[in-house]
Amino acid sequence: MPRPVGELMRWWREQRGYSQLALATRADISARHLSFMETGRSKPSRGMVLRLGLHLDLALREKNQLLLAAGYAPAYTDSPLDVAEMLPVRGALRQILKGHEPFPALVVDRNWNIVLSNSGFALFAEDAAPELLRPPVNALRLAMHPDGMRPRILNFPGWHDQLLLRLQRRVELTAEPGLTELLRELRTYPAADEPGLPSGTDDADLTLPLRLRYRDAELSLICTIATFGMPLDVTVAELAVEAFLPADAATGELLNRLHAEAPTGSDPAGAV
Secondary structure (H helix, E strand, O other), X not given: OOOOHHHHHHHHHXXXXXXXXXXXXXXXXXXXXXXXXXXXXXXXXHHHHHHHHHHOOOOHHHHHHHHHHOOOXXXXXXXXXXXXXXXXXXXXXXXXXHHHOOOOEEEEOOOOEXXXXXXXXXXXXXXXXXXXXXXXXXXXXXXXXOOOOHHHEOOXXXXXXXXXXXXXXXXXXXXXXXXXXXXXXXXXXXXXXXXXXXXXXXXXXXXOOEEEEEOOEEEEEEEEEXXXXXXXXXXXXXXXXXXXXXXXXXXHHHHHHXXXXXXXXOOOOOOO
């Protein structure tokens, strides 16, 4: 049974670590009014739900859930990426990925499933177990699984800690059950061979190169992440483009050569 809106508001407030007074001050309402809404003595207006969602830093999906709990229609569309209305989005993503070649780039959804990638993704898929490459391919599982990229990541301890910290932060932000389960799964994989980033550090926000063995060469790549600005659709808001750039001249030269030599093929991770 869905939670009442007041209970859901209180749960999110506690998740964010706010007292009633702190949240009320941020939202410019009285603590008494907030208390009445949380206990069900007062029903929040549609505008109030959106205001509190903003100050609770909720994603579009969670704002919609809060509105539904209050008896209102969702404020944001949630369109599958393969419908006709999303054609401009798909076109823009394909253009971004194609323009990034010969360097690897991929588009991931809320759960880090790959929905689109360019030809450079073949570097990551090299030698991975077939079951890890069956759609939907999960980028985090592929990177950290012993039968995926892990044996080829030369700085795996630091990369492992960076990915887990990013996932942990996303779990805390969204409370998404699928992400919670993914985090639990990844933590069951064999631990890194040596210490990586200190627990709780913010170093995962810095640029940590991915040092990847590819056949008889070593690649050094820097990951950049881009999202759509001010989206009004849940699906679009949850997409991220993860693009990798060479961290040194040797990597850039090797990727350019491999791209020139590679036959034209289909998207290794599938496409929308």
